[in-house]
Amino acid sequence: MTDIFSDVEPMVFKSRINVPYAWWTGETAERFFLALRDDKKIMGTRCPVCEKVFVPPRKVCPLCFHEKMAWVEVSSEGVLESFTIVKRQLAALTRKAPVIFGLIKLDGADTSILHYIENPGHEDIKIGTRVAAKFNEERSGSMQDIACFRPIS
Numbered sequence: 489m490t491d492i493f494s495d496v497e498p499m500v501f502k503s504r505i506n507v508p509y510a511w512w513t514g515e516t517a518e519r520f521f522l523a524l525r526d527d528k529k530i531m532g533t534r535c536p537v538c539e540k541v542f543v544p545p546r547k548v549c550p551l552c553f554h555e556k557m558a559w560v561e562v563s564s565e566g567v568l569e570s571f572t573i574v575k576r577q578l579a580a581l582t583r584k585a586p587v588i589f590g591l592i593k594l595d596g597a598d599t600s601i602l603h604y605i606e607n608p609g610h611e612d613i614k615i616g617t618r619v620a621a622k623f624n625e626e627r628s629g630s631m632q633d634i635a636c637f638r639p640i641s
């Protein structure tokens with residue numbers, strides 16, 4: 489059997505693709521995004537069986553599969569549970585590097601959300617830092633209605 493590629497030099501072609509997409513959010517995400525946009529409130533759902541509060545909200549409890557979740561408002565403040573500093577300007581970044589991404593566990597929630605952390609100097613950021621949501625003046629119904637979370641302690 490002849491290898492048709494035996495005389496071909498292996499090459500790598502580097503490029504980027506742009507994949508615009510849209511999808512229907514569904515009623516659970518829609519209610520979450522409308523609360524951000526219209527009321528600057530962060531909503532979650534609480535499972536009445538295991539009592540866990542999920543933010544972003546879940547229609548069905550991912551732990552016990554209970555289907556009748558209750559809506560609850562959680563605080564716009566919480567604790568930074570983890571973070572990373574992105575120094576390279578990656579294609580997926582919507583902001584100029586360096587940026588800090590953090591996992592924030594809001595007061596009243598049992599899960600964490602991922603968002604930008606505001607800190608121009610970033611030397612005083614540490615796990616356990618208290619942070620608060622900074623909402624944009626103009627909001628459109630997305631996670632970007634929260635500009636970032638800023639340290640408050």
Ligand SMILES: [Zn+2]
Pocket residue numbers: 535536537538539540549550551552553554
């Ligand atoms: Zn549950």
